[in-house]
Amino acid sequence: MPSNHNPLPGVQALLFDVFGTVVDWHGSVTAELQALGEKHGVEGDWSAFAKTWRNGYLKTTRQVALGGGGPGNVDVMHRQILEDILSLPDWKILGAKLDSEARDELNLVWHRLHGWPDSTPGLHALKKEVIIATLSNGNVRLLIDMAKFANLPWDAVFSAELFDSFKPNPKVYLGAASHLSLRADQCAMVAAHIYDLRAAAALGMRTVYIRRSGEEPPDVEDVKAKADGGEVDAVIDSFTELATLLQQLH
Template identity: 45%
Template sequence: MSPTAPVKVLLFDVFGTVVDWRSSLVTTFEPWGRRNGFSVDWSAFVDAWRAAYMPSLMELRKTAPQPFPTLDQLHRQSLDRMLVDGPLAQATTTDREFLVKAWHQLNGWPDARPALQRLNKRFVVAPLSNANTSLLVTLAKFAELEWDCVFGADMFQRYKPDRELYLGAARLLDVEPEQVMMVAAHNNDLRAARAYGLQTCFIPRRREFGPQQTVDLEAEENWTIVANDMLDLADRLGCYG
């Protein structure tokens, strides 16, 4: 399906769509664990940590705590709950800070950086993420992601899929929702974006959750664009290398 209105802004989901969080964390934690004497199945650990993410968000949307908790804080809270017992129960405060900060140093998928370099010559490109702004900035520097600006959940005091993020980003960039395209590897993110008037692009990341991934393997609806990867999206939008 072709875009229905001229697109001016491309907003990207980050974790899973632009960066390979799972492999990056496992690759970081394995040598760190060996150096510090922690015998852990790091793939299973990372999967369990990520699995705590959605329940945390659902609870937040029910309770709306103040002050607004950032993603760094949510990661720390879920980590502390996981480490009550098991091989990491003796992890120090410094150890726990290291584990949380590892989310700031994730590698982009191979197509991400070159695609953004092409896309930002014609469009405003920015992340729209549930990460906090400081995380997005340090992550962009680490992975060399050339954003024009960043939109973190803490800017809106809400988490996706709340409407304030999608419409708030459009408002701050002084464009109409239909002039914005949300790019994500997650069908639910795109459902929310489309409900608020944004155009949509699905990019499959079939190994985001590892070799046993069962969700978001394909586009589940007729999104504005379904691309093979971010470079394919650049081609479809006329941004050639």
């Protein structure tokens, strides 16, 4: 992308999806599950466990976003899904070894997700150029704990919990912009998931797609910027790349 082309004109704030975009949920959860299995002498496909847990979250948040029933707090949601998983035939052996307190502790793994290698340095650099804030379906306490754990220097933490729904419900995106006293077009959504960016773009927000390993199915791997005939405003491989772009433009 030429340095004299500005794909984000007038943008004063970057709003970040978090799970998968800023932190490696799959690697982090899988590693903790594996360690727990080794502690209790249980073998299993821990990657599959993590993906099942995540897929339950995706299904429930989208259901709520469309007006359906479900918990409004992701910690509660994750705990309910964990109970369901531990009752499945593949995981009953582990379930039998975990009492309620141990399950509560395991549920907090979602507060202890490691950032991608570029996340902390990239966010520190971006923070010098614009407002940086979360816009995540994770609940407020989860996002605060994760920021402390992974050294994520947010200016603000916006959670869908504050807007009584989940992304991609429009009021989540518009609510965050309103709290920053900005119009939608003065904000850019940054995500590794095209559905999130499409929802933001429909409301007038700018969009930045970041490629993250394992976060999108193969049919959407070829996301392109508008300058290249695509649908998003910018495509990046790291937050440091985005910071460099903004520094050149400013």
